[in-house]
Amino acid sequence: MPAIHIVDVQYALDKTGLPDDEKLTLWANAALENVEPLVELSIRIVDEVEGAQLNEKWSEKSGPTNVLSFPLDVAKEVEPRLLGDIVICAPLISREATEQGKLEDAHWAHMVVHGTLHLLGYDHIERSEMKIMESLEIEILDKLNINNPYV
16 A cells, blocks of 8 residues: 655635545545655645736746646655645636536646646656656546546
8 A cells, every 4th residue: 555645735715615635635645656755745725816926926927827836855865755835726726627627626636636746846848748747647537536637
């Protein structure tokens, strides 16, 4: 059985109707299934104002984005190793799920997996990197009984 990694969940808004800590932890751990030793990450759920501020400051892009990842470069000898932080913009996730005809939980799971993979060093800037990352996302989500988000 794979290790259960530590996921610190922070809600910067009313969490009514949002996935609970247990679901968010399950989704992050699905992406961390083959990661050893124990790691820790945080997931911060924000509104559009904070999402836009962070996106503008760190990505130099206007407005909020669905997920931002902030990997930490911490010594691997320290346990649990801190991977970094994921920030998810709740209103944007809800809106995107509706616009894309997806179940909201499925879209949340995808964004948590996507953000966690970024913390592990995966990216999608180059086409070859994108194919690898998307394949991993599809595989991880399938294990969670969630359909391919790219179809």
